[in-house]
Amino acid sequence: MSDLPVRQGSLREHNLGLVLRQVANAPRPPSRADIAAATSLTRATVSALVDDLITGRLLAEVDPAPRAGAGRPAAGLVLAANGPAGLGLEINIDYLAACVVDLAGAVRHHRVRHADQRPRRPAEVLGELSELAATARADAEREGVEVAGAAVAVPGLVSAGGLVRLAPNLGWRGVDVPDGLGLDGLAVTVDNEANLAALGELHASQQTPASFLYVSGEIGIGAGIVLNGALYRGARGWSGELGHVAVRPDGPACRCGARGCLEQYAGQEAILHAAGTVDTEDLIRRAEDGDPATRAALTSAGTALGVAVAGVVNVLDVDTVVLGGVYAPLSRWLCPAVEAEVERRVLTAAWSPVAVRRSMLGADAASVGAAGAVVREIRDHPARWLTRALPLTP
Amino acid sequence: MSDLPVRQGSLREHNLGLVLRQVANAPRPPSRADIAAATSLTRATVSALVDDLITGRLLAEVDPAPRAGAGRPAAGLVLAANGPAGLGLEINIDYLAACVVDLAGAVRHHRVRHADQRPRRPAEVLGELSELAATARADAEREGVEVAGAAVAVPGLVSAGGLVRLAPNLGWRGVDVPDGLGLDGLAVTVDNEANLAALGELHASQQTPASFLYVSGEIGIGAGIVLNGALYRGARGWSGELGHVAVRPDGPACRCGARGCLEQYAGQEAILHAAGTVDTEDLIRRAEDGDPATRAALTSAGTALGVAVAGVVNVLDVDTVVLGGVYAPLSRWLCPAVEAEVERRVLTAAWSPVAVRRSMLGADAASVGAAGAVVREIRDHPARWLTRALPLTP
DNA sequence: GGCAAATAATTCAACCGTTGAACAAATCGT
DNA sequence: ACGATTTGTTCAACGGTTGAATTATTTGCC
Structure with missing residues (x-):
């Protein structure tokens, strides 16, 4: 209206x-x-x-x-393959990424740089990301596509204007991302990592449903909510804090100050601890080898995740749940436990099943989703692009 | 789009x-x-x-x-006060209601008939409601307003076409409401009670926020979700089943088959049982008199409600929660407990408070909301009304 | 009381985007 | 080679909005 x-x-x-x-x-x-x-x-x-x-x-x-x-x-x-394209950038705990997606949805450039970002200052991180962005942009322009705008995925809460209010696992608080990037003349939007990954998932395939819950398991647990084909960002843009939904109201203390949050049961660190390892690669290997402690840890995490997800599904009535982030490679062992809880706890599950499946894009979901969000904006509002202020050709 | x-x-x-x-x-x-x-x-x-x-x-x-x-x-x-009006009907556990709201939002007719509907057959109930509707319609037409359509509020899950798939506390399953009402020539829509009550609340006042969660406490606990000024019904129309969100995953068995559902802690019957009475009026009286057991029962229910609501707020990022149904007259004692849990558990509550308040419409929210939904449809799409098939004037 | 200033509402030619029919272009089947 | 068929363009007409001019109705001031 x-x-x-x-x-x-x-x-x-x-x-x-x-x-x-x-x-x-x-x-x-x-x-x-x-x-x-x-x-x-x-x-x-x-x-x-x-x-x-x-x-x-x-x-x-x-x-x-x-x-x-x-x-x-x-x-x-x-x-048009040589029309405008979107630049997608991602800041995550242990890597930076940049990619360019053209109007047709093809990924024309993609580069990831692995490194732990936690010890570095925000300005350093943004400086390096800016270099990645410049490379991507030059690369794209060489191929004849014009970068029309950029979107940045961040694992935290973002305010209007691109201010990262809080990124707990990155240790950021009040960081102005567009300012730190300094991409001259390029419109830059900043959004939560799970939100952009959910958009990536939405556009990855024609058969993705119009309403679904994307769960991004990283060190924190975020969710992107897609309702009727549109991302729901919440009244203030802070929707999707699934990691702090209570699984047991008097469970272990969470670093957010509350008790029994999902993150304490199904966060990356909780799973690694329960499985007795410190590395995700190793965790996957052990799960594949059938290590009982690892399998038990994943079932237990899946059950907790299922309790929280079932609550959301009861309230939102979405018929699909997509597991992304580190949950994607672990989905083979997580899904059954999540599905069991959802089946048991969702009132309407009896006659209308809820599908729980892994992300199609995996780890690239957020950066590809970010780039896709830029071109999607043009696709949905071409007139704004056609009538844009054209750079003066001298 | x-x-x-x-x-x-x-x-x-x-x-x-x-x-x-x-x-x-x-x-x-x-x-x-x-x-x-x-x-x-x-x-x-x-x-x-x-x-x-x-x-x-x-x-x-x-x-x-x-x-x-x-x-x-x-x-x-x-x-126009003499233009089209909406007919709102409500079927609830212990009463039936009918009301007429004109285009300006004024309630032109309102009648409630108290009686326990559980022992009666659906056809009987719908027959009596049909009488109430006919009286309301005649009354309205005498005042010069034309009833343009009807909406029926039902405490249960409704499918497209007005089929009540399941109304557990009413004991209904697969009841065709428009058919049973038989209001000739009148467009009839059927919706969940909490959904229509939420719409009523949305339109009751100009300062109701555009996004909020309406919690309807009755024998069951439903929720109406309003996002950006529009009701969100879910992918299949079955959103808002807050009563079956898990508060303690291994708590008492619920009649839905799961364990530890909110309804077991904050449903009307659970509260009455914990307070040691069987009547809501009596419960309110005891609470007013400061009876310790009653106050404890309400605090305990409020805490459970707060845990579930905090989960929803974390995920949906709404800044207002409205307590309706039987929660409205009890809100004085429930709100503090709900607020405390929300404050503690909602990640963003620290810098952006979440308001928890009672419904402004109280028990009439659903029927008035239903009537309001009909006129709202005309207000939002006047052309459909202006170009409607006019009855032939002989 | 009369007149200028101010504001509300209506009239009308012009403009913009869509429509539908006519027409030109390009291919297939016989 | 010719008619049938489908695509794409051209153009007058139409519906709806625009902006300027015009009419309507009041207040304030001399």
Whole structure:
């Protein structure tokens, strides 16, 4: 119920987006006539809209596909591969990442630099990330795509304007990320890592459902909530703090000050401790080898996770739960325990099953999701891109 | 991101709604010029839109308010009191209710019939409710308002088409409510009691926040989730099952089959049992008299409720929790305990407080909310009402 | 009392985006 | 080679908004 007036121009804006999404979601390059049929706009209107999109470098024509039957061959339309692209950046506990995704969703550049970020000062971290970003941008521009904006994934709570209010496991408090990056002339947005990973998951595949819960297991446990195809960020942008949902109200003390938080049962450190190791690679190896203590630790973590997830599903009624972050490689052993609790505790599970599955993108979900969020913005609002302030060509 | 094409007519539809909402939300009757200034539409356009709305009996002109300064006096615009109205019906464990709310939000008719519905067959209950509805409708029509549709609040899970899939405390399973009511020629929607009560609360006051959690304490515990000014119903319409969120994973068995559900700690029956009485009126009296066992029972229930609510707030990031149903008259004793747990367990509570308060509408929230939902639909989509199939006047 | 200033509402030609029909372009089947 | 068929474009018409001009109605001031 947007309370903005609608003028003639808004019509155009909406329909440009409609056509663009139609091309994006089609299984194969559609013709102008296909789009007209699918949208119930007239061929004349679609032609006019497509012209605008082609001159704006958002769409491109491809050779007509060989067709059966008579008639003039149709020119196929695809999202432009040399149009605008999104730059996705990720700051995590033990790595930095940068990637570029073009309008069609293809990953054109991707680079990860592993290193523990906890001992470093925020300015150092942002400086190195800025270098990664510059490399990515130069690389992309060499391929002929223009980076239209950047999104940064951070494992913490983010306020409007890109201020990281609190990133507990990184030890950050009140860090201005766009300022520290200093990417001149590029629009930079900052968001929670789980939120962007959830968006990545949403766009990774056509069959991802419109509403789901993405659970990101790292040192902390975050969740990205997608409802009806849109990310839900909460009243103040701080939704998804699944790690601090109570599993046992009088359980062990959590560093947040409360007791019995999920993080104490299913956080990365709790699992490693229970399994008697300090390294995730090692944990996976032991689980594969069938080590009983490791298996027991994972079942126990899965059960706790299942209790918390079941609570969320009871309240939100989503039919899919996606396990990401470190949970993704561990999902083989976690899923059964999570599913059992969900089955038992979700009121509607009896006649309407809830699917629990691993992330399709794995560890790259957040950075790819961040880049995808940038191009998705253009895809959903092409008029803003087409009418942007163009850099003066001297 | 609606994927519908936008034609010229959609323009009109949107702007009709815009003007109507502008009138609805104004503190005093605005003039056409006021609306033009507020919406940035031109006065010419607003005049044309207002004409349509007046001839369609959705708006009315009132005498010009005395103005300071020179100039032609402005004709004030108000929502028509003799236009369409909504019929709200409620089926609850121990009463039936019917009410009529006009476009301006005024309750024009309200009647409650107390009786335990559990021993009766669904058909009987629906028959009596149908009588209540007919009386309400006749009463409203005598006052000159036309009932445009009905909404029914039910304490249970509702599928599309108005089928009550499960209402555990009523003992209903697979009951077709619109069919059983048989309100000829009237569009009937059916929804969960907590959902409609949440909508009632949302529209009860201008300062209700756009995102909040409405908790309806009855024999079961339901929740209505309002996000960004809209009710969130879940992927399948079964959101808000707060009563079956786990408070202690290995607590007492719940009739849903799981263990330690909130309902076992803070449901009406659990509270009554812990306080040593069987009647809610008596419970309130004892609490007022300061009976220690009663006060302890309420604190204990409030704490359990607080644990569950804190989990939801951590995940959804709403800044307001409204206690309704039987919790409303008990809120004086429940709120402190709920607030304490929320304060302790919500990660962001430290710098951004979460308000816990009682419902403003109390027991009438669901029926008034149901009626309000009907008129709200017209207010948000006036074009659908204006172009409806008119009954032939012979 | 009369007149200028001010504000509200309506009228009307112009403009913008979509529509639908007519038309041109390109291919297939016979 | 020619008609059938489908794609894509052209163009007059239409619906809805715009902005300026016009009319309507009041206050304030001389």
